[in-house]
Amino acid sequence: MSFYAPFCLPFIIGAVVMFATILWKWGSWLYRLPHADKMRILRGLPTTRTLSAAWEVVRESLLHRRIFRVNPLLGYMHMSLAFGWFLLIAVGWIETVAYLGFRFVPLQGHVFFKYFATGLEHKPVFDFLMDLLLLFVLSGVALAWGKRLYSRAMGMRRTTKHVLGDRIALSALWFIFPARLVAESLTCALYGGGGFLTGSIGAWMAGHIDAGVLIYLESAAWWIYSSCLGLFFVALPFSRYMHIFTEIPLIFLRHYGLRSSEKESAYDHFQIEACSRCGICIDPCQLQSVLQINDVQSVYFLRDRRYHSLRLQTADNCLMCGRCAERCPVGIDLNTLRLNSRDTMRNVPDEKRYDYLQGVDRSSGTGKVGYFAGCMTLLTPRILLAMERIFKASGEEVWWADKEGGVCCGRPLMLSGETDSALKMIQYNTELFRKHGITTLVTSCPICLRVFREEYRLDGIEVLHHSEYLLRLMRSGRLNVTHGAERFTYHDPCELGRGSGIYDEPRAVIEAIGELLEPAETREHALCCGSSVANTAISDGQQLQLARSVAAELDATGASTIVTACPLCKKAIARGTQTEVRDLAEIVAEHLQ
Amino acid sequence: MPVHFGYTISKPRAIDIDHNNLRKSDEILREMPELQTCIGCGACTAVCTAGNLTQFNFRKVHTLVRRGEYQGAYEEMNKCMLCGKCRLVCPRGINTRGVVMLIKRKLGDF
Ligand code: SF4
Ligand code: SF4
Ligand code: SF4
Ligand code: SF4
Numbered sequence: 001m002s003f004y005a006p007f008c009l010p011f012i013i014g015a016v017v018m019f020a021t022i023l024w025k026w027g028s029w030l031y032r033l034p035h036a037d038k039m040r041i042l043r044g045l046p047t048t049r050t051l052s053a054a055w056e057v058v059r060e061s062l063l064h065r066r067i068f069r070v071n072p073l074l075g076y077m078h079m080s081l082a083f084g085w086f087l088l089i090a091v092g093w094i095e096t097v098a099y100l101g102f103r104f105v106p107l108q109g110h111v112f113f114k115y116f117a118t119g120l121e122h123k124p125v126f127d128f129l130m131d132l133l134l135l136f137v138l139s140g141v142a143l144a145w146g147k148r149l150y151s152r153a154m155g156m157r158r159t160t161k162h163v164l165g166d167r168i169a170l171s172a173l174w175f176i177f178p179a180r181l182v183a184e185s186l187t188c189a190l191y192g193g194g195g196f197l198t199g200s201i202g203a204w205m206a207g208h209i210d211a212g213v214l215i216y217l218e219s220a221a222w223w224i225y226s227s228c229l230g231l232f233f234v235a236l237p238f239s240r241y242m243h244i245f246t247e248i249p250l251i252f253l254r255h256y257g258l259r260s261s262e263k264e265s266a267y268d269h270f271q272i273e274a275c276s277r278c279g280i281c282i283d284p285c286q287l288q289s290v291l292q293i294n295d296v297q298s299v300y301f302l303r304d305r306r307y308h309s310l311r312l313q314t315a316d317n318c319l320m321c322g323r324c325a326e327r328c329p330v331g332i333d334l335n336t337l338r339l340n341s342r343d344t345m346r347n348v349p350d351e352k353r354y355d356y357l358q359g360v361d362r363s364s365g366t367g368k369v370g371y372f373a374g375c376m377t378l379l380t381p382r383i384l385l386a387m388e389r390i391f392k393a394s395g396e397e398v399w400w401a402d403k404e405g406g407v408c409c410g411r412p413l414m415l416s417g418e419t420d421s422a423l424k425m426i427q428y429n430t431e432l433f434r435k436h437g438i439t440t441l442v443t444s445c446p447i448c449l450r451v452f453r454e455e456y457r458l459d460g461i462e463v464l465h466h467s468e469y470l471l472r473l474m475r476s477g478r479l480n481v482t483h484g485a486e487r488f489t490y491h492d493p494c495e496l497g498r499g500s501g502i503y504d505e506p507r508a509v510i511e512a513i514g515e516l517l518e519p520a521e522t523r524e525h526a527l528c529c530g531s532s533v534a535n536t537a538i539s540d541g542q543q544l545q546l547a548r549s550v551a552a553e554l555d556a557t558g559a560s561t562i563v564t565a566c567p568l569c570k571k572a573i574a575r576g577t578q579t580e581v582r583d584l585a586e587i588v589a590e591h592l593q
Numbered sequence: 594m595p596v597h598f599g600y601t602i603s604k605p606r607a608i609d610i611d612h613n614n615l616r617k618s619d620e621i622l623r624e625m626p627e628l629q630t631c632i633g634c635g636a637c638t639a640v641c642t643a644g645n646l647t648q649f650n651f652r653k654v655h656t657l658v659r660r661g662e663y664q665g666a667y668e669e670m671n672k673c674m675l676c677g678k679c680r681l682v683c684p685r686g687i688n689t690r691g692v693v694m695l696i697k698r699k700l701g702d703f
């Protein structure tokens with residue numbers, strides 16, 4: 001039995017081009033990984049991480065569990081295409097084995113088995129199974145067509161605007177399975193066999209179309225099917241469908257502990273090309289929903305970076321709020337990638353730049369507990385005063401790092417891509433903390449908190465956000481507050497919530513004082529205040545618009561006071577509402593017993 | 594002996610706009626037109642974290658740059674820590690951190 005027909009050619013060429021390109025891409029990315037990352041992979045390979053990675057591949061790359069959580073219909077669409085196609089290949093392979101035993105069959109023999117197997121006795125079980133799977137995939141294709149027309153049904157207000165290469169690949173993909181249905185049905189019409197789908201359509205065709213015509217149609221249909229496959233395969237590595245083959249190694253590498261950092265690295269390619277441009281990240285972006293800015297969202301950022309057409313404006317226009325990363329079904333570390341793009345585009349280290357920091361020390365007081373107000377708290381003196389009262393009431397001896405003016409924590413510089421310069425600040429502040437021998441560092445600014453925890457080497461010094469510190473004081477009985485009937489609502493600052501995972505402490509503090517009312521979008525889904533230091537692209541008016549929309553959601557709870565735990569959020573939201581906006585420390589200080 | 598109150602005062606100086614090359618300045622204002630609405634109030638400088646520790650004066654630098662005086666502007670702007678306090682106090686809502694980065698980008702070679 002021969003497994004070759006001229007119509008196989010487009011498929012074979014496409015498959016060769018695709019596999020060669022993918023191998024070359026994987027190979028060059030892996031080769032260019034930093035040495036430490038390569039060692040991580042080698043150490044991780046023989047451990048159980050490999051198994052858990054494999055299990056995640058099944059869950060995410062085939063079943064798309066995370067997309068199901070976004071929207072069941074959308075999840076079904078992705079699953080039927082990915083899992084259905086996978087099953088068609090797997091069951092198809094079993095089918096050839098069942099028919100021919102274990103013998104070598106070239107790739108096209110598996111793919112076009114129906115065409116070559118006409119002379120064999122039929123096995124109805126496989127006819128049925130393969131038809132069922134084809135129907136499964138076709139239902140996904142139908143949904144994809146439907147999504148073009150009406151995306152809201154799948155919970156998406158906006159879908160991605162695609163580039164030309166994507167459109168070619170997408171069109172080819174849409175026609176692969178209908179073409180397969182027609183081709184297999186025509187073969188069934190000529191030679192019999194087939195299941196409930198191809199068999200019935202084939203029988204109908206045999207009854208209505210002249211046999212001479214059928215022969216021509218059959219050959220044409222297989223050509224079309226093979227060409228669609230070939231076209232899709234050639235376009236795949238250069239289009240968004242590269243995600244199919246990139247997500248798999250990405251999951252393994254992630255399990256071995258590889259991460260993106262402030263500097264670009266070869267690992268980033270795995271993240272960037274794993275983006276399927278599903279567009280799920282568009283709807284949560286407030287730049288889109290409030291400001292109608294439509295070309296900077298993560299999906300477009302990744303696309304531009306991948307095709308080397310990233311502009312500074314796009315890289316800059318992001319609040320780094322993390323709302324998109326929270327939803328991304330592939331779990332791409334979107335903020336870090338944007339950060340290291342900014343680093344590449346802007347980082348101009350200047351050795352002498354912060355020489356003036358030498359010898360500066362404006363700290364005051366002594367104590368094992370250090371308090372770092374940060375630039376933003378220094379601009380909101382009420383928070384500073386509240387902290388002062390709290391420290392006094394609890395009898396804490398405090399060393400004030402920067403009450404009389406200090407040096408920035410360095411996070412704003414990092415967020416702007418000036419990573420190397422930020423190191424000067426990190427070094428300066430670290431030395432300052434060490435010099436004064438503190439064992440606990442409290443800050444009321446989540447921006448500082450995050451960089452202290454992630455970038456500073458502060459072994460031996462416990463870093464606390466004031467919400468954690470306040471709760472600790474209250475729980476240990478060193479701070480007593482009065483509980484009243486006042487109704488509060490709480491705004492989760494991005495850097496504190498999604499950034500540092502602190503959601504419960506501020507809520508516990510508020511509940512000790514009054515009633516807490518949650519806004520519509522809260523915790524992981526909380527909105528950004530709009531004044532993030534990460535964004536230097538939007539105007540003051542646009543920041544105000546964002547603040548108003550956030551404030552409106554908080555006001556809708558009916559609370560008399562909006563509480564937040566970030567000086568910048570406080571200032572930003574206060575501009576958007578008449579309601580009083582207070583920091584956590586302020587309400588605690590006001591309700592001291 | 595003169596008494597020091599901790600203030601300094603800028604020496605009087607004349608800027609000849611007709612002789613200065615305003616090309617860069619025009620470029621900067623084209624990208625950041627809102628900078629023209631600056632009223633020179635100095636609030637940005639009053640709260641400045643870097644200005645608190647050194648002679649860096651944000652208002653002065655961006656005003657000089659707008660007048661075509663680029664000498665040393667890049668080095669001066671490099672003292673900024675991008676902390677963002679100035680943006681919060683500017684009564685004209687100028688995107689001051691954007692201004693710092695824009696001036697550095699345009700005047701890197703001066
Ligand atoms: S970044 Fe994530 S959510 Fe956005 S398009 Fe890519 S895969 Fe989808
Ligand atoms: S981090 Fe926030 S602002 Fe930036 S793209 Fe994502 S959702 Fe939009
Ligand atoms: S961002 Fe720069 S200019 Fe503005 S207050 Fe901070 S240090 Fe000063
Ligand atoms: S605060 Fe604003 S208006 Fe005032 S000098 Fe600075 S930039 Fe100009």
